[in-house]
C-alpha cells in the first residue's frame with residue numbers, strides 16, 4: 001500500500017493511546033433503477049464544496065481514501081479491542097471449520113452479555129438453527145455454510161456484543177452529505193442495500209434494540225441517512241482534541257440508509273453516493289442482499305461503486321429464515337455467486353480493492369429481523385457480523401487481557417488533531 005498517513009502525522013513515532021472504559025459511562029423501481037442511473041461508473045476526483053462548513057470539512061482532497069489512511073499501531077497486550085490500521089481485512093479464520101450445517105451451539109460462556117435463549121415453542125427446525133446461532137457464514141474455504149464457533153471466536157463475539165450494546169444513541173438524520181456533522185475521530189460504517197432488504201432491522205439487531213430504527217413491511221420506509229453512535233465512551237487525551245471541540249461519547253457510528261430499488265428516490269442515491277465518495281471517517285460498508293431474491297443489477301452497481309471508491313465492504317445476506325428449510329442451499333449458492341462477482345470486480349477495478357483487504361470473503365448469513373432476534377442479542381447470525389464490522393472499522397481483538405482498566409495516557413502532542421487511526425481503545 002502507498003504511504004499511509006497525512007504528511008502532518010509522519011513525525012509521530014509511536015501511537016497515542018486512547019483507552020475506553022467498559023460500561024464506565026458507560027427509487028428506483030424494479031424496472032426503472034435510479035441510484036445506478038444517477039452515477040455511472042465514472043467518478044470525479046472530488047466533490048465540489050459549497051459554502052457550508054460541514055461539507056467543506058468532508059472535502060479535503062489531500063486526505064487519503066479510507067483504505068489508505070492509516071498508521072501502523074503496535075498491538076497492545078492490555079487491550080481487548082484496539083483500533084488498528086486500515087490494513088487489509090483480517091477475516092476471522094476459524095481454526096476448526098465444520099463443513100456441514102452443524103447443530104453445535106456456542107458455548108454458554110461465549111456471550112455473557114447475551115445469554116443463550118432457546119427458540120420460541122413450535123419454531124420450525126430450520127428457524128431454530130437460525131434463531132440460536134450467533135455466527136452463520138460461508139467462507140471460501142468451504143462451499144457449505146458453517147455455524148460452528150471456536151473459543152476465540154466466542155470471546156470475540158462476546159466482546160463485540162458488549163461493544164454494540166452500550167452507549168447507544170441516535171445522532172442525526174441527514175438528507176445530503178452536507179447535513180452530516182463534522183467527524184474527525186470516530187469510524188463510520190454505512191449500511192446499504194435495496195429497499196425492504198432489512199437494513200433497519202439489521203441495525204436494530206446489531207444494537208439489540210428492536211425500536212432503534214423504524215422498520216416497515218412497506219419498501220421505502222427509511223428516507224434519510226440516520227446515524228447512530230454506539231460503544232464505550234472514548235477518553236481522548238487533550239492533545240488530540242481541538243480547543244473547544246465537543247467530544248463524542250461513542251466509539252463507532254452506524255449509518256442506516258434509504259434503500260435503492262422499488263419505491264426509492266434518485267436524490268437518496270445521490271446523497272449516499274456522495275457520502276461514500278467523500279466522507280473522511282467512513283471505514284467500511286455493509287451491503288445487505290436479500291437471500292429471498294436474486295442478485296440484482298442495482299446490487300452489482302453498488303458493489304462496483306464501493307470497489308471504485310476503495311471502500312471496505314462486508315456482504316451480508318438477510319432473511320435467511322424465509323423460504324423454509326432450503327435456506328442453506330439458497331444462501332450458499334448466493335454467497336458463492338456474490339464472491340465470484342466480487343472477484344471479477346477486484347480484477348477490473350485494479351485499485352487494491354482486493355479479497356481480504358477491500359472486501360471480506362466471508363459472507364455472513366442472517367435472520368436479523370426474525371421474531372425476537374433484535375432482543376436476543378447475538379442470534380440470527382448477528383454475533384458474527386458484529387465482529388466483522390468491528391474489524392472492518394479498525395478495531396482489533398486482544399483476548400489475552402481479562403482485566404479492564406484505564407491506562408496512563410502519557411503521550412502528548414503539539415501537532416494537529418490525530419485521526420482515529422492513531423488512537424487506541426479499550427472496552428470490556
Ligand SMILES: Nc1nc2c(ncn2[C@@H]2O[C@H](COP(=O)(O)OP(=O)(O)OP(=O)(O)O)[C@@H](O)[C@H]2O)c(=O)[nH]1
Nearest residue numbers: 195196197198199200201216217220221222259369
Ligand atoms: N422474516 C424476516 N423478515 C425480515 C428480516 N429482516 C427484515 N425483515 C422484514 O422485512 C421488512 C423490511 O424491513 P426493514 O428493516 O424496514 O427494511 P429496510 O431495508 O430498512 O427497508 P427500507 O427502509 O424501506 O429501505 C420488515 O417487515 C421486516 O420485519 C429477516 O431477517 N427475516
Ligand SMILES: [Mg+2]
Nearest residue numbers: 199200221222
Ligand atoms: Mg429502513
